Amino acid sequence: MAGSAGYRELLRTTGVGRIIAAQLTARFPNGMVSLGVLLHVEQTTGSYGAAGLVLAAASVGQAVSGPVTSRWMGRWGMRPVLTLTMLVCAASLIGLALAPPLLGLLMVLGALAGLATPPVQSAVRTIYPKLVSARQLTPLFSLDASLQEIIWILAPVLITFISTQIGTVTGLLTIVVILVGGGAWFILSPEVGRVRIPPSRRAFGKVLARPAVLLATVTGFLLIGACAAVEAGVVATFSHGGLEAGLVLAVFSIGSLVGGLASGRIPIGRWAMARRFAIVTVGLALTMISLNVWWIGGTLFLAGIGIAPALAVMFAMTTASVKFSDTAEAFGWVGTGQLIGAAAGSAVAGFLIDGVGPTGAYWAGVAFAAVGLIVSAVFVRGFPDLRHRDPSPIPDTEPVGTIAG
Known part of the structure; x- marks a missing residue:
């Protein structure tokens, strides 16, 4: 810690x-x-x-x-x-x-x-x-x-x-x-x-061939998709309740802030992403029990504890798996994955809110997070083990294949 x-x-x-x-x-x-x-x-x-x-x-x-x-x-x-x-x-x-x-x-x-x-x-x-x-x-x-x-x-x-x-x-x-x-x-x-x-010598988009970059992009899509769906659900749940929606979303972010600060020195192994997704998934699943403002606030605080640590893993695994000249483009793809996730999460949640009510948005959030947990577990070998080395970029003079993605 x-x-x-x-x-x-x-x-x-x-x-x-x-x-x-x-x-x-x-x-x-x-x-x-x-x-x-x-x-x-x-x-x-x-x-x-x-x-x-x-x-x-x-x-x-x-x-x-x-x-x-x-x-x-x-x-x-x-x-x-x-x-x-x-x-x-x-x-x-x-x-x-x-x-x-x-x-x-x-x-x-x-x-x-x-x-x-x-x-x-x-x-x-x-x-x-x-x-x-x-x-x-x-x-x-x-x-x-x-x-x-x-x-x-x-x-x-x-x-x-x-x-x-x-x-x-x-x-x-x-x-x-x-x-x-x-x-x-x-x-x-x-x-x-x-x-x-340094200018990248690789073709545009080739950096996605690195397993760690692709996994960071996919897991970012799923994590932010879960957050966007839940945010839509909170707004739909408390839209007529004055400040409640804003306060609940602030608590969600505070949970993420606390989790990120607490996890800064925890070594990042191959299972780090799966563990963080497990926290998010459990927290979001618990929202299904009640839509009471205090219950939603508490469960989203719990779910938030896994968010910033998961993002930190994405940043570290991306940096550690590409040459320095490719880091900016790699982070561009990770950011694009998160943007598409936000759009997808909001869209799916909106459709479900219209169909079954605010509860549908929370189900969507749980589904996105659960898929992220499954991806992190099934493709665990694609995540770099950074427990015994730092996440510095690969030097541009070194062949990119020397570090497993």
Whole structure:
């Protein structure tokens, strides 16, 4: 178990605290965009269906662009790619805020905003192995996976308050301000300028041939699919209960934060992912007993304990299984898997909520998590054993086949 002293030592390492704070700020809009766009498009067009189509266009754009823009960072450098995508994304969101309520135009702007989402996650997780010692890398991935929950706790509350109390245009423009301010802070960080990603010599998409990268992408799809389904279920359960939905989802994220911080120094073996999925599956299965707010809050706190640790395993196994020049693209694919999982989980849950009520969404969440547990157990040999070595990338001078995926 990682104690606070271990994290203090980690944060005292030159540049670590700064780059964590900068990347969290740069990624903060990720927790605001969906709600901000949903509220704005629904208000301007009077249609939730139209809002859903614009969000779908943005999600497709983001899923398509992740591996591509991440790979570009090896060709043209991190700063140019991050700057270009940030500016195009900001311009697209400004366009969404000010454009007339024409569905086709709004969908194009939404797709463009998604395509231009800055690949901050891929960049920072490529930088991490160059910032800390080998023994600190796994705790750093755990800390990163834990602290990102702050985004999902605070960002939806902030954008909902601004959009409903001040206006949806102000909400979208607030996202732009944070996107540009946080993005500039991250881009101008010395660590971003010092780390150079060598251009990948492999064909685009070939990194998915690595078993660990493919498994990280698939398990990420299933884990985030489970979370998205449950989030839809919580909103449907407590939609008429005032603050309950927001508080229950915050407790879900707090459970993940606690789990991630507690697991930072637990060695990552081949069964690590299966154990973490087991916690999530059991917690979500227990939600089926009662839809009482206290029971749901408690069971989701339990399920949340496995989420950040599972994400940390995905980050570590990805880094440990590819050459440094391929890490950014690999993380782009993992991110795309998670985006598709979020869309799939929400869609399946929505269909089941309409058909059988909120309970159906929890069943969907359990199903996604259970499949993740089965995949993690059946393909356990595909997960790298990192108990006796650090998850540093394979040097580009070393044949990629020397480390089992």
